[in-house]
Amino acid sequence: MMLNKSIMDGDNPDLTEERMKGTFDTDKMAALIYGSEKFARRRREISDCVSRIPQLADIKPYPFLTRDEKLMEGTRKISVLNHYLPAIIDKDNAAESLHLHQEVIGFEGHPLALHDSLFIPPLLTQGTDEQHEKWLGRAKRREIIGCYAQTEMGHGSNLRALETTATYDISTQEFILHTPTITALKWWPGNLGKSSNWAVVVADLVIKDTHYGAHMFMVQIRDEKTHEPLTGITVGDIGPKMAFNAADNGFLGFDHYRIPRDHLLMKYSRVEPDGTYIKPMHAKINYHGMVRVRSNMTTEQGLFLAHALTIAVRYSAVRRQGYLDDKSHEVKVLDYQTQQHRLFPSIARAYAFQFAGAETWKLYEQVLNGMKSGNVELMADLHALTSGLKSVVTHQTGEGIEQARMACGGHGYSMASYIFEIFGLAIGGCTYEGENMVMLLQLARYLVKSVELVQSGKSVGPMVAYLAEPDTKVDLTTGPEAYVKVFQHAARRQAWKATDKFHELMKSGQSRDIAWNNCAVELIRASRLHTRLYIMETFIRRVSSISDISIKKVLIDLVNVHVNYEVLDIGTYALEHVSSTQLDSIRSQLYSSLDTLRPNAVSLIDSFQISDMQLRSVLGRRDGHVYPNLFEWAKASPLNQTHVLPSVNQYLKPMMDKAKL
Amino acid sequence: MMLNKSIMDGDNPDLTEERMKGTFDTDKMAALIYGSEKFARRRREISDCVSRIPQLADIKPYPFLTRDEKLMEGTRKISVLNHYLPAIIDKDNAAESLHLHQEVIGFEGHPLALHDSLFIPPLLTQGTDEQHEKWLGRAKRREIIGCYAQTEMGHGSNLRALETTATYDISTQEFILHTPTITALKWWPGNLGKSSNWAVVVADLVIKDTHYGAHMFMVQIRDEKTHEPLTGITVGDIGPKMAFNAADNGFLGFDHYRIPRDHLLMKYSRVEPDGTYIKPMHAKINYHGMVRVRSNMTTEQGLFLAHALTIAVRYSAVRRQGYLDDKSHEVKVLDYQTQQHRLFPSIARAYAFQFAGAETWKLYEQVLNGMKSGNVELMADLHALTSGLKSVVTHQTGEGIEQARMACGGHGYSMASYIFEIFGLAIGGCTYEGENMVMLLQLARYLVKSVELVQSGKSVGPMVAYLAEPDTKVDLTTGPEAYVKVFQHAARRQAWKATDKFHELMKSGQSRDIAWNNCAVELIRASRLHTRLYIMETFIRRVSSISDISIKKVLIDLVNVHVNYEVLDIGTYALEHVSSTQLDSIRSQLYSSLDTLRPNAVSLIDSFQISDMQLRSVLGRRDGHVYPNLFEWAKASPLNQTHVLPSVNQYLKPMMDKAKL
Known part of the structure; x- marks a missing residue:
């Protein structure tokens, strides 16, 4: 049995050759x-x-x-x-x-992408038993299709700014949903546009002129028989997007639209028939959903990256271009150092993200269990961690996917590569579930608080323990752990520096918010360094816990690529610990680590075991038979179903004929 | 008269307010x-x-x-x-x-995008008078539509590797065009797929089993009356791409397709009826076209960036999100330091690219004139310069456009922003006209040669004079020129280091090509530093030559953003000249330069005077009335032309109905 399980008879021999070189069981x-x-x-x-x-x-x-x-x-x-x-x-x-x-x-x-993930969960967690009785079964059986309508045209995830109102009318015991301005239109919710007939709508609850802020309401938006929008409802698709175009992200407006009182999801907060408002026990309970999604994003984004790399690495092993020593055969482009430098650090990240993602998910489950018994202690840690990870990982994933696409040369630009679609989808993650800059600043808040604790001699949690550690000299020849020390130093220095600057600005008379804004870029850098440190540490920890020798060996090679690449990338933040000469030697180590990894490159991405169907890429095919299939793909494309396009008959032929006169 | 000429009655007051702040005449x-x-x-x-x-x-x-x-x-x-x-x-x-x-x-x-730019020029420059007589008038009058077919499926711009053959048949005095393999299919040429009926085809000229390499042939591919492909021709569209989808990039295959001898464009090289081959005087003459395109790319890409920035900066001035001091009004997102840091350095680059582009074009014209009088001296300089600029500028433009898109939040992801289309188009420039890595390595060849000249005590041209200069201490407080010195140091150090490494590897026994590949990443870095230095120097030089005081003042502000940002970005290459503390102080200067630029941000992008029609962006509208128009745009989109989609009737309704049973 071959170690690389992707080998099959009849494959492109260039790919088989690569797979035979792999040193571990995929x-x-x-x-x-x-x-x-x-x-x-x-x-x-x-x-x-x-x-x-x-x-x-x-x-x-x-x-x-x-x-x-x-x-x-x-x-x-x-x-x-x-x-x-x-x-x-x-x-x-x-x-x-x-x-x-x-x-x-x-x-x-x-059309049902969000029904299970964003419609049923709030119904489940925020609804009362009676409400479950009424809707949960129907939703689960798919008698109705639902979505989650929170974001508005003028307002992203800032719940405080939502404009849609749900005003309680005591006389009829109804809520009147209303969209007072264009910017108050619900905008973006997935599957809202054309598919859903129900929605969980987030609106500002108003009782007797008092605003109680964001609450969730079950709202029917379309007739269950005809699927036509109900009177008082304006609903539609928001139009084409970068990607995700099989989904009908929608808009939704209300014109004094009435729903019964018991359509407010009332498990935590309630409105009595007489308009008395009963407030929830935990105000933070609503954030739970977002943290859940974010906790999963590291894994998900890592897989997007792995998709793009599977395509690019395989294609780089069958694509030949230019010459090295042998002038009779063009070389595989994977043999170029520049190509390796483009792709291998991303392979390392794709693995690192899987390991960091798994650890984050464990923490998420721990927090979830804790919350059930009233323990909300780790929630802040989880929130900080996932905010940082979400931002760093989506950014690096987008970067890595684009580099993978460019590494495919011209054909990467064709939709036959399909990498651009993956990019479009992945890069959305920089914006949704909390815009990256906003998220990094939320993590920064946690870091500044931690530095303040350290400065006042108090203890901090394990996630930020490095902030309190003394700065010691590092011997870089002692392996990956030394790189962690360098990273810790850089992250610590930056967190302290940003905190100090923030304090200084306040001392100089700036308000807290202004001072915060004036050191926002420095704060964000602290957050990034903190998060990248976490990813590196997790990667090293996971790899060192492996017992299988051949697996461990190649992953150590991958860790070496990772730590060299990462430290070079943040070099300017670690100047107290790495000199110009040392950076040069880290560069040399990086190049030799790329070289070491080279024979396992294809097996490392094969290990993600992404099927051809899921890849949907002519360039990334498992069998490596790219070129004949590229031709078949093109021939099947819509424009080739006729030799002479209507545009030619209508415009070009008359133009040419006229010119001949 | 207002200084900012974009101000009109009825505009969004948030934008007018910005425009009133502008300190110069747009x-x-x-x-x-x-x-x-x-x-x-x-x-x-x-x-x-x-x-x-x-x-x-x-x-x-x-x-x-x-x-x-x-x-x-x-x-x-x-x-x-x-x-x-x-x-x-x-x-x-x-x-x-x-x-x-x-x-x-x-x-x-x-469909005629390449007719004027890539079909007529080779006909003009490579055709004889008789050939001009025959085709040039017809082409100019548009009696025929043509394209330029060089690139093949398996081979990019490497002319040596082209597989399509044009074999001379002495008996009939014809060339037999043939596509021997699938990878030999012409692939990518613009307007080849469906629009053109003629093509200039590049093929390997073969006479009596001798291969003479790439030559150009005039080839009719479709019937001029019916527009059907001629017998022996396989032609079609290569399918959808990231962008540029109104263009029919095509494929073309020949099955022993015969053309008369005089269809070889014979101004420089000829084939006599008896098969005698007369070779051209200048072998390099063919590269001319690519250098021309590259010479123009800096300007073109800078404009793409300006498009994206026009959209993002204007929208950032009307989009309000979150609070600073005043808790009653959300602030313009342009007031966030993170947003400024995302956008302003790109504004500086967009300007820098225009100035570098203009200077490059001047050099191109100078070289062109020189060549007419047989002077090819500056050709190598121009080739090196444009190779570097093309790579650095396309990369930074792509980065800047994506950041601009993300700076628009969720709506940036909608095609209503149109930024993604600009990105798709611009980013193609990283690959076409010479892939960026390949181009950077070509510049590196020039740099290594220059370092070798310096090392052997010979003189070098003005473009690389800094390579020979001694390393002197720099006082960073003396203004932009000091930053140039730092950049020169970094570029010089890297060029020397890469050259030394290349020499060492050869001394250690590696062949020239292997040694070159083993320091390719270092070489590429030298090329990037060299090019970024050129851009910075040109920017400063251009600005210091301006006499209008208000224009000069704001551009000095922009130069300050640029030099601070750039030096921070390459910090790790300049450690002999900038300490950790100095980097911190450059960071502070960067933030204060962002602040200084803030009032002129909108006027700076308004100055590109890109019309609403050309922008094609709801977010970037001159009048700033984004939200109502976003709603109108969405309502007009195809999915909203009916309330109930066929997919709902065909699948969703039956699914829901069945669930109710």
């Missing part, structure tokens, strides 16, 4: 990446099963479809899956379900 | 940006004229069109322009023509 690596041998195996089984059901295949490559056709195809898939899903997976297993959906539907969206 | 700044008062005025006149011809308006926003519709719209525009163009511009004025086309057709392409 199934074992997959088990490490996906957290267990069992789930890694289930992934393969699910992919395999899907590949045998013709109805689950794409009717056409997605880039050939118009938006209408994409919506149609996503909807068709959901409908077919409704039938096949129970036979393929345990539907209560979220991870299996996610994999199945990504396999079958891909990344461009479908 | 028309004067436009004259500086576009090289002359006259051309800046002509741009405005052309935009104005176009806006009054309803037939030249977009039938719909481009993001709402399918690819077929985009091609149709681009073709319609070209046809209408054929009629109106002579009345609007002097058609021999290339700059006016470019502006007119960008205004009317935008950035997504049209």
